[in-house]
Amino acid sequence: MSKPLDGIKIIDFTHVQAGPACTQLLAWFGADVIKVERPGSGDVTRNQLRDIPDADALYFTMLNSNKKSLTLDTKKPEGKEVLEKLIRESDVLVENFGPGALDRMGFSWERLNELNPKMIVASVKGFSDGHHYDDLKVYENVAQCAGGAASTTGFWDGPPTVSAAALGDSNTGMHLAIGILTALIGRDKTGKGQKVAVSMQDSVLNLCRVKLRDQQRLERVGYLEEYPQYPHGEFSDVVPRGGNAGGGGQPGWVLKCKGWESDPNAYIYFTVQGHAWEPICRALGKPEWIDDPAYKTAEARQPHIFEIFETIEAWLADKTKLEAVNILRKFDIPCAPVLSMKELANDPSLRASGTIVEVPHKKRGTYLTVGSPIKFSDLKPEITASPLLGEHTDEVLASLGYSKQEIFTLHEVKAV
Ligand code: CAO
Numbered sequence: 375m376s377k378p379l380d381g382i383k384i385i386d387f388t389h390v391q392a393g394p395a396c397t398q399l400l401a402w403f404g405a406d407v408i409k410v411e412r413p414g415s416g417d418v419t420r421n422q423l424r425d426i427p428d429a430d431a432l433y434f435t436m437l438n439s440n441k442k443s444l445t446l447d448t449k450k451p452e453g454k455e456v457l458e459k460l461i462r463e464s465d466v467l468v469e470n471f472g473p474g475a476l477d478r479m480g481f482s483w484e485r486l487n488e489l490n491p492k493m494i495v496a497s498v499k500g501f502s503d504g505h506h507y508d509d510l511k512v513y514e515n516v517a518q519c520a521g522g523a524a525s526t527t528g529f530w531d532g533p534p535t536v537s538a539a540a541l542g543d544s545n546t547g548m549h550l551a552i553g554i555l556t557a558l559i560g561r562d563k564t565g566k567g568q569k570v571a572v573s574m575q576d577s578v579l580n581l582c583r584v585k586l587r588d589q590q591r592l593e594r595v596g597y598l599e600e601y602p603q604y605p606h607g608e609f610s611d612v613v614p615r616g617g618n619a620g621g622g623g624q625p626g627w628v629l630k631c632k633g634w635e636s637d638p639n640a641y642i643y644f645t646v647q648g649h650a651w652e653p654i655c656r657a658l659g660k661p662e663w664i665d666d667p668a669y670k671t672a673e674a675r676q677p678h679i680f681e682i683f684e685t686i687e688a689w690l691a692d693k694t695k696l697e698a699v700n701i702l703r704k705f706d707i708p709c710a711p712v713l714s715m716k717e718l719a720n721d722p723s724l725r726a727s728g729t730i731v732e733v734p735h736k737k738r739g740t741y742l743t744v745g746s747p748i749k750f751s752d753l754k755p756e757i758t759a760s761p762l763l764g765e766h767t768d769e770v771l772a773s774l775g776y777s778k779q780e781i782f783t784l785h786e787v788k789a790v
Pocket residue numbers: 389390391392393410411412413446447448449470471472473474475476478479498499500510511512513514543
């Protein structure tokens with residue numbers, strides 16, 4: 375079956391998570407992604423947190439499926455020559471080196487554009503070009519702190535907290551993928567490539583959009599009625615951490631279910647959606663609340679919302695999280711069990727949809743990964759194993775026109 379990105383050749387000069395997440399997504403959809411790696415070591419994640427000696431770590435395999443690996447020392451003249459050939463016939467180059475690394479290697483945007491004016495050059499950096507921190511190297515949690523996620527996550531009486539979700543890394547990679555696809559469509563119209571840059575700080579902030587909304591509301595009215603601090607607590611002049619409160623106009627909280635004393639995930643998220651108040655009361659066996667003026671409107675409920683959550687927890691005390699959701703779903707109440715990674719890994723629906731997939735790997739045996747979260751009617755991405763270090767070096771060199779003898783020589787001088 376042909377895929378939408380068939381024929382798009384991508385030089386994947388990425389490492390760790392932000393860049394690899396982007397190129398992996400494009401590879402799933404058909405792009406020919408050639409990961410250029412340093413001979414001998416490759417992407418640092420091949421060795422990080424290994425669970426099987428001598429086999430690529432899951433950190434690498436789960437972010438580099440469907441790619442080819444070309445080992446090339448791009449600081450040596452012979453390596454640069456190979457890279458230049460590759461650049462001349464590629465559509466996209468993606469990189470997430472530290473600031474200035476590509477320039478120092480001799481491949482500035484100007485040089486790349488000169489080598490191939492049709493090529494799209496896509497970069498991830500911690501901060502945007504010209505930002506007062508644009509010289510900084512950045513990892514996930516640094517970006518979460520710089521992008522507003524940490525100051526607004528966690529509980530009001532605890533420190534700023536980072537999320538386990540890769541808001542700085544994979545999220546930035548997804549933004550970059552959108553930028554690359556946009557530039558490819560643009561190129562169809564203009565015939566020209568362009569530079570696409572995404573910063574991790576900007577990508578985190580983009581996901582914290584509603585917190586910037588709240589900052590402005592706070593400055594105007596002095597309080598935020600959907601936060602737990604309202605109406606009994608205090609507000610300062612910055613958006614506070616709201617614990618597990620719902621971020622929109624619908625109050626919600628993480629509530630204990632049967633077994634919470636021993637199971638760290640025996641909880642559900644319960645949303646008190648305004649127009650679902652009547653079904654909520656019926657589900658909880660509290661029909662008297664439906665018309666009670668102290669409960670009838672969202673405004674009336676807010677001052678004692680935690681007392682309402684306590685009543686719901688009392689109702690949940692003899693129900694497991696799955697039993698509770700099975701009851702509440704019949705009343706159209708937005709809720710979900712808090713699921714552990716173990717439960718997600720074994721979830722039959724996620725297996726059936728291809729969101730959780732098993733991938734055979736030459737050295738590891740089979741490993742589990744997250745497949746495409748994007749579903750198409752005419753494309754079912756097939757997830758194939760990540761490449762071994764340098765697995766496709768000869769193949770890629772041959773495709774660039776190098777003879778067997780030349781490939782041998784390149785190996786001999788350790789240029790590749
Ligand atoms: N051949 C020869 N040299 C190579 C090479 C190859 N195939 N591939 C990379 N290199 C060299 C680069 O040229 C660079 O050398 P110089 O620093 O001497 O110019 C070096 O390897 C890579 O440097 P780096 O700064 O990218 O790597 P680091 O481990 O010091 O920093 C990171 C890692 C992630 C902090 C940094 O790359 C960064 O800030 N990237 C941008 C933001 C980002 O994507 N962060 C998220 C990563 S996911 O958590």
